[in-house]
Amino acid sequence: MxxxxxxxxxxxxxxxxxxxxxxxxxxxxxxxxxxxxxxxxxxxxxxxxxxxxxxxxxxxxxxxxxxxxxxxxxxxxxxxxxxxxxxxxxxxxxxxxxxxxxxxxxxxxxxxxxxxxxxxxSPVPKKSTRSKSSSNKTEEKTINDSAARKRTSKGKTNSDTEHE
Known part of the structure; x- marks a missing residue:
């Protein structure tokens, strides 16, 4: 073009x-x-x-x-x-x-x-009905779960990652 x-x-x-x-x-x-x-x-x-x-x-x-x-x-x-x-x-x-x-x-x-x-x-977009703290907790849990899966795939278990 x-x-x-x-x-x-x-x-x-x-x-x-x-x-x-x-x-x-x-x-x-x-x-x-x-x-x-x-x-x-x-x-x-x-x-x-x-x-x-x-x-x-x-x-x-x-x-x-x-x-x-x-x-x-x-x-x-x-x-x-x-x-x-x-x-x-x-x-x-x-x-x-x-x-x-x-x-x-x-x-x-x-x-x-x-x-x-x-x-x-124009109307202002509505804010999410979820509270900020519950949203952050969900995000933190997702990040922690993701990190735990990566460690598990490298040969560590979930219990190993909890003690690090």
Whole structure:
């Protein structure tokens, strides 16, 4: 399998992926959704990713990656309605589908949203119901039994190992 390389521009938030297995880089536009208005995000999808980064003959597919940190609750969509983060991602993908024919060289743009607030909401794994002391005793017994078997296999008996 070929190597994947990435070129990252921290100033513009752009990532260019390439691999020896396929021709052409795959531009990825990364935005922290909380830092942008709805109209800006729609414009950057079409103007920056489709218009600038995908104008290269070698690139025909791109990724629009938005990360949500929970600071903004709603964004304005092109027709004026307000949307939460999940609705924004869906609206951006639908917007791309509606304007894709104006960018004939672009085969596909995938809009991906990562909601970091869901990470904070994920349930904490439950602790084992066994007490720590009984767990340690079981572990110690297993280790001692294992050591005794090794000694027995070397010609000593269990009673020999108890006196050592």
């Amino acid at each position: 070929g190597q994947l390389w990435m070129q990252i521009s921290w100033e513009s938030g752009s990532v260019f992926n390439a691999n020896q297995q396929f021709k052409g880089p795959v531009p990825t536009e990364l935005k922290i959704a909380d830092n942008w208005t709805g109209p800006q995000l729609f414009e950057r999808l079409e103007g920056q990713l489709a218009g600038d980064y995908l104008r290269d003959d070698a690139s025909s597919r791109g990724i629009y990656l938005l990360v949500y940190r929970g600071k903004v609750k709603r964004w304005q969509l092109p027709k004026g309605e307000m949307a939460n983060f999940d609705e924004l991602i869906s609206a951006l993908q639908k917007h791309w589908a509606s304007v894709a024919n104006t960018h004939p060289r672009v085969e596909e743009i995938k809009v991906i949203g990562i909601d970091l607030t869901k990470r904070a909401q």
